[in-house]
Amino acid sequence: MPSSQFHEPDSIDDLEEGGEFAPKFGSDGLITCVVSDHAVGRVVMVAHMNADALAKTIETRVATYWSRSRQKLWVKGETSGHTQYVERMQVDCDQDVLLISVTTAGSGANCHTGRISCFYRDVDLGADGSAGLVTTDTIRHFDPSEVYKSD
Template sequence: MSVRPEIEEGTRLEPRFDAAGTLPCITVDAETGEVLMFAYMNQEALDRTIQTGRATYYSRSRKKLWVKGEESGFVQHVRELRIDCDQDCVLIKVSVEGGASCHVGYRSCFFRRLKPGSSGELEFTESKKVFDPEKVYRRSS
């Protein structure tokens, strides 16, 4: 394993994007440390996140930038941005207006877990939704 002190222990942000030009991003609640969601950033999303203080991601399925909360109102305000030792993964600590981060209405996208003793059955860890996605995301057909 080669040591790259400028990347691994340096003081300059030099993100290492994958072949698709993206970087995984873990988003956690700044107060509680609860994992809220996982998404990707490209260079533009990372730059905008840093410049605006609002979590901005890259939607791989829609192939466009996505500012969290621009449609729902559940804005993620970045309180801290961290990068891992290889600079190929970002962790952001956020406060969330309205208290929800999941597009299906839950506080966290991680609202289910593998049921103990099961190899494939899921159980809910959140008992109720923060909002009704049908009302928040009014889609025109």
């Protein structure tokens, strides 16, 4: 599926109510992608896709993202073995955010820190207007220093 297949809808009604998938990429060429665990529905990470990453994800059903830090396509799990297989893809009302539901291979870790989710800390909102972090998931399913030796 070539990325050139994604184009602007003819009208707002087509965008919001129509049957054509017309993802709206930002000025940086990216669309935000929220990723949830298919079995439990928990949000495990947020990433970005450009048109090529989205097309590859649709074609292969393997989550492929655009790495903003490395400026290249990133197939989730290519280094760690924790490949994300897309079970479901949804788009929001104005088609500028994706929600994908995945089954993750291996231990199920989705975060580069070795945790199941990238959301492993709560922001503790203090009564005095302060904010701090509290770790809520201390279990690491792999040692990042062993898995990402080249990064």
